Amino acid sequence: MNRLQRALDTLVERVDTPAPIVLVDVMQDNIDRMQSFADQHGLHVRPHVKTHKCVEIGRRQLKAGAVGITAGNVGEAEVFAAAGFDDIFLAYPIWPAGTKGARLRKLTESTRLRVGVDNVAAIEALADAMGGEPDRLQVLIEVDCGARRSGAPPEIAGDLALAARRRGLVPVGVFTYPGHGGAGRDARRRAARDQEAALVTAVRGLTGVGVTAEVVSAGSTPTVEFTGSGVITEIRPGEYVFGDLNNSRLGACTDDQIALFVAATVVSEWVPDQVIVDAGTKALSREGSPERGYGGIAGTKAVLAKLNEYHGFLALPAGEYRPSVGSVVPVVPNHICPVVLNFEELIVTDSTGTSLQRWPVDARGFLS
Amino acid sequence: MNRLQRALDTLVERVDTPAPIVLVDVMQDNIDRMQSFADQHGLHVRPHVKTHKCVEIGRRQLKAGAVGITAGNVGEAEVFAAAGFDDIFLAYPIWPAGTKGARLRKLTESTRLRVGVDNVAAIEALADAMGGEPDRLQVLIEVDCGARRSGAPPEIAGDLALAARRRGLVPVGVFTYPGHGGAGRDARRRAARDQEAALVTAVRGLTGVGVTAEVVSAGSTPTVEFTGSGVITEIRPGEYVFGDLNNSRLGACTDDQIALFVAATVVSEWVPDQVIVDAGTKALSREGSPERGYGGIAGTKAVLAKLNEYHGFLALPAGEYRPSVGSVVPVVPNHICPVVLNFEELIVTDSTGTSLQRWPVDARGFLS
Numbered sequence: 054m055n056r057l058q059r060a061l062d063t064l065v066e067r068v069d070t071p072a073p074i075v076l077v078d079v080m081q082d083n084i085d086r087m088q089s090f091a092d093q094h095g096l097h098v099r100p101h102v103k104t105h106k107c108v109e110i111g112r113r114q115l116k117a118g119a120v121g122i123t124a125g126n127v128g129e130a131e132v133f134a135a136a137g138f139d140d141i142f143l144a145y146p147i148w149p150a151g152t153k154g155a156r157l158r159k160l161t162e163s164t165r166l167r168v169g170v171d172n173v174a175a176i177e178a179l180a181d182a183m184g185g186e187p188d189r190l191q192v193l194i195e196v197d198c199g200a201r202r203s204g205a206p207p208e209i210a211g212d213l214a215l216a217a218r219r220r221g222l223v224p225v226g227v228f229t230y231p232g233h234g235g236a237g238r239d240a241r242r243r244a245a246r247d248q249e250a251a252l253v254t255a256v257r258g259l260t261g262v263g264v265t266a267e268v269v270s271a272g273s274t275p276t277v278e279f280t281g282s283g284v285i286t287e288i289r290p291g292e293y294v295f296g297d298l299n300n301s302r303l304g305a306c307t308d309d310q311i312a313l314f315v316a317a318t319v320v321s322e323w324v325p326d327q328v329i330v331d332a333g334t335k336a337l338s339r340e341g342s343p344e345r346g347y348g349g350i351a352g353t354k355a356v357l358a359k360l361n362e363y364h365g366f367l368a369l370p371a372g373e374y375r376p377s378v379g380s381v382v383p384v385v386p387n388h389i390c391p392v393v394l395n396f397e398e399l400i401v402t403d404s405t406g407t408s409l410q411r412w413p414v415d416a417r418g419f420l421s
Numbered sequence: 422m423n424r425l426q427r428a429l430d431t432l433v434e435r436v437d438t439p440a441p442i443v444l445v446d447v448m449q450d451n452i453d454r455m456q457s458f459a460d461q462h463g464l465h466v467r468p469h470v471k472t473h474k475c476v477e478i479g480r481r482q483l484k485a486g487a488v489g490i491t492a493g494n495v496g497e498a499e500v501f502a503a504a505g506f507d508d509i510f511l512a513y514p515i516w517p518a519g520t521k522g523a524r525l526r527k528l529t530e531s532t533r534l535r536v537g538v539d540n541v542a543a544i545e546a547l548a549d550a551m552g553g554e555p556d557r558l559q560v561l562i563e564v565d566c567g568a569r570r571s572g573a574p575p576e577i578a579g580d581l582a583l584a585a586r587r588r589g590l591v592p593v594g595v596f597t598y599p600g601h602g603g604a605g606r607d608a609r610r611r612a613a614r615d616q617e618a619a620l621v622t623a624v625r626g627l628t629g630v631g632v633t634a635e636v637v638s639a640g641s642t643p644t645v646e647f648t649g650s651g652v653i654t655e656i657r658p659g660e661y662v663f664g665d666l667n668n669s670r671l672g673a674c675t676d677d678q679i680a681l682f683v684a685a686t687v688v689s690e691w692v693p694d695q696v697i698v699d700a701g702t703k704a705l706s707r708e709g710s711p712e713r714g715y716g717g718i719a720g721t722k723a724v725l726a727k728l729n730e731y732h733g734f735l736a737l738p739a740g741e742y743r744p745s746v747g748s749v750v751p752v753v754p755n756h757i758c759p760v761v762l763n764f765e766e767l768i769v770t771d772s773t774g775t776s777l778q779r780w781p782v783d784a785r786g787f788l789s
Contacts, residue, residue, distance in 0.1 A: 125730065151436055175688070202729065203688065335493070338702070340707055363471070364571060378542045378543060379518065391706070396788060420703055
């Protein structure tokens with residue numbers, strides 16, 4: 054908290070609110086800690102750029118030892134490929150309609166591209182989209198481990214790998230996402246166990262049809278600590294780079310490890326037990342719930358009880374903490390990923406508050 | 422629905438999903454209908470650009486008869502001023518810290534700028550920020566009419582107008598936002614009545630201190646139909662230009678008047694009674710609730726039951742409608758404003774599906 058306030062105090066004259074402030078030393082510690090954990094457990098780190106969409110941060114992740122990056126859509130992959138990233142996993146069951154087939158082909162000219170598949174129709178469509186050169190595209194079979202989102206049943210991963218190979222695509226492994234974790238350390242551990250089990254089944258399926266699973270890829274920040282020394286070869290954490298209140302509540306980061314907050318200004322104070330700040334859904338997105346709130350003020354128990362587009366309703370029932378009109382307060386988001394992409398650039402400083410850089414959110418808006 | 426499907430069919434080879442598709446003829450009808458309503462009731466229309474953030478659409482609103490535009494922050498005002506808009510109301514209690522004071526001064530060089538104020542500290546800060554020329558800035562006193570957001574009690578509007586005049590700013594009127602409407606036509610009518618009452622009190626306050634309220638400005642799309650022939654001189658609707666499911670539920674538009682939908686592709690179908698589409702929070706924002714869903718498929722009862730960042734969970738319990746992998750479906754958002762700003766550009770077509778233009782979302786990302 055002290056370092057947040059110090060950073061804010063030095064920025065307030067130069068930065069217009071709402072603004073996303075990154076404490077770069079805290080962020081770098083997060084990057085290095087994740088890499089150390091992975092190194093100790095013999096895992097590759099392939100960070101998901103959905104969280105930051107920022108080339109500079111991706112470069113820092115690579116420099117720390119990441120083997121490549123994970124992207125969520127073709128547009129993100131293009132932005133990072135254009136910046137020189139040459140090993141990209143599109144961890145999504147891409148359907149190559151519209152111009153996406155041509156875009157994927159183009160991407161394979163400059164980067165080793167892997168994409169997710171979870172069904173035969175998509176395999177056929179991807180092979181068609183690659184024209185005469187399907188072997189330029191590597192695929193990972195997505196299996197479900199309990200999130201009931203995308204991903205085939207692990208038992209048929211082998212069939213899908215074979216279907217891909219028959220069409221000339223290059224199956225190199227399997228991946229899943231343990232998004233069914235829920236709250237608490239035990240729930241996260243169970244999700245991680247489900248993940249391991251699904252991946253073991255899937256790898257066995259690939260082996261059974263003569264496909265080597267070079268890559269066995271797992272999410273995510275909340276489950277990473279339970280990953281290691283099993284079948285998994287690679288982790289795809291995203292949120293660890295900044296952290297947020299959700300991860301703090303899950304026990305996946307501490308409050309001191311949160312590296313991004315949104316500086317907001319108090320603009321109105323007419324309602325008892327409430328002030329209005331200039332961060333609403335346009336800055337924070339509507340992540341949270343009426344019960345949990347939509348973000349907190351660092352170092353206090355105050356939460357945003359409600360958001361309109363340009364207005365954050367900061368509830369102050371206790372009466373102890375009441376910032377006055379014109380005060381700048383550090384909002385800690387519930388979920389960091391949808392916050393970053395609202396902004397053109399990140400305001401980057403450090404805990405001493407002496408440096409100030411602006412990093413573009415390069416891949417914002419690239420949604421397809 | 423037919424026209425949506427026709428537009429989709431013609432676009433599907435040229436547009437990568439997720440993509441925001443605008444039916445320009447429907448949108449133009451919305452613009453013209455609002456203007457006609459206002460003309461009939463002797464009201465000025467000053468549309469809020471927060472909904473579209475698009476210069477081309479703002480120009481169409483002006484061409485239809487709007488007197489100027491409403492913006493929610495300085496950045497939006499700057500984008501539209503740079504595009505030649507010369508009459509802008511910043512309907513927000515601006516606090517001119519950081520570089521905002523200088524930015525406001527700069528804006529007044531090319532546009533008639535009005536800003537909201539609801540407290541004396543902000544009046545002092547704005548007057549200071551204007552340097553020696555506070556009379557270049559017009560202010561409207563914001564009063565609360567029940568939304569309990571920003572806005573002073575209507576009874577002290579006169580005091581604030583006087584405080585502004587004493588510091589050399591130019592008070593020209595009052596405004597409010599009836600955001601407490603809630604669901605249903607009666608609730609909207611009550612909110613509109615509260616709005617009228619608060620504005621009457623506020624105008625009386627200004628008159629009492631010798632300030633003429635040239636402008637008496639009211640929100641918003643859901644309450645507009647109850648506005649007219651009273652004290653109000655100007656309305657600031659935003660969402661009417663596109664409409665959405667929330668406005669349809671409120672009775673403020675019909676389903677056929679919805680002019681923007683998000684084309685999404687089905688990418689996975691492993692879970693019974695569900696398919697996954699490629700529109701998640703990164704495209705739609707998290708607007709809705711688990712009960713109401715996060716958007717619907719036009720012409721069906723299917724709703725997105727859950728969103729992850731790149732995944733929309735389309736629940737299909739009835740079993741009648743089940744789009745297969747590769748199908749493109751038209752998602753109608755609950756709340757349109759947070760959707761538009763996720764995208765770089767709007768894909769603009771018409772009900773015949775013959776035209777195809779791309780309009781940039783010019784003011785996206787300009788949050789401060």
